[in-house]
Amino acid sequence: MEQFGTIINFLIYLGVTVPLVGVGILFFNLVTPYNEFHLIRDAGDLSDPAKAAAGKAAAYDIGGKLLGQVLVLASAVYHSVGIIDLIVWGLIGIAFQIIIFYLFELLTPFKVLKEIPKGNVSVGMFSFFLSVASGLLMASLISY
Numbered sequence: 847m848e849q850f851g852t853i854i855n856f857l858i859y860l861g862v863t864v865p866l867v868g869v870g871i872l873f874f875n876l877v878t879p880y881n882e883f884h885l886i887r888d889a890g891d892l893s894d895p896a897k898a899a900a901g902k903a904a905a906y907d908i909g910g911k912l913l914g915q916v917l918v919l920a921s922a923v924y925h926s927v928g929i930i931d932l933i934v935w936g937l938i939g940i941a942f943q944i945i946i947f948y949l950f951e952l953l954t955p956f957k958v959l960k961e962i963p964k965g966n967v968s969v970g971m972f973s974f975f976l977s978v979a980s981g982l983l984m985a986s987l988i989s990y
Contacts, residue, residue, distance in 0.1 A: 862929055863919050866936040870915045870943070874908060877944055880963045882908040899965025907962055910974030911943055914981025918943075921985035935988055939981070946980045947973070 875882055882904040889901020918939030919932075926932040950973065951958045961969040 858929065859923055859932065862932055863923060863936070866919060866933065866940075867912070867915060870936075870940040871908065871912060873940055873944065874911045874947075877947075878962075879959055880904070885963060896965050899967055900963050903962045903965055903967045903970030906967065906970035906974040907977075910977030911947070913974075914943055914977035914979075914984075915939055917978070917981035917985045918988070921988045925988045939984055942984055943977060943980065946976065950976055 885897075885904035886901045886908075888897045889899075889905075891897050915936075919936050922932050922935035922939070926935060947958070956966075956969065958969055958973060962973070
């Protein structure tokens with residue numbers, strides 16, 4: 847019977863974290879002037895190398911945000927004192943990932959928002975690593 851309570855707790859936390867990941871990806875997609883998923887979908891047209899490169903750059907960009915957000919959520923699950931606490935940390939993680947992205951846009955000599963749809967895979971990869979690093983840093987800062 848003890849395991850039943852553990853399974854219920856697992857399902858509750860899973861039922862909160864998966865939608866938070868979805869909300870984060872939705873927000874990330876809304877705050878950029880391009881749609882990452884359209885760029886990724888259009889990358890399947892191998893006759894157009896520019897579309898393929900744009901799709902790769904977008905995949906790295908959104909993939910890094912996904913991984914960075916999941917790192918924050920994993921830490922929040924581990925450290926949270928309850929579901930509300932988890933939700934708050936999840937939303938903070940989403941907000942900070944967006945802030946980090948726009949700081950990246952502001953501080954670099956190139957415009958990230960223009961380079962990713964142009965197919966600059968290097969910028970997409972740098973964005974990936976920045977998102978993972980900031981997610982890992984935010985995850986380590988969640989403690990009581």
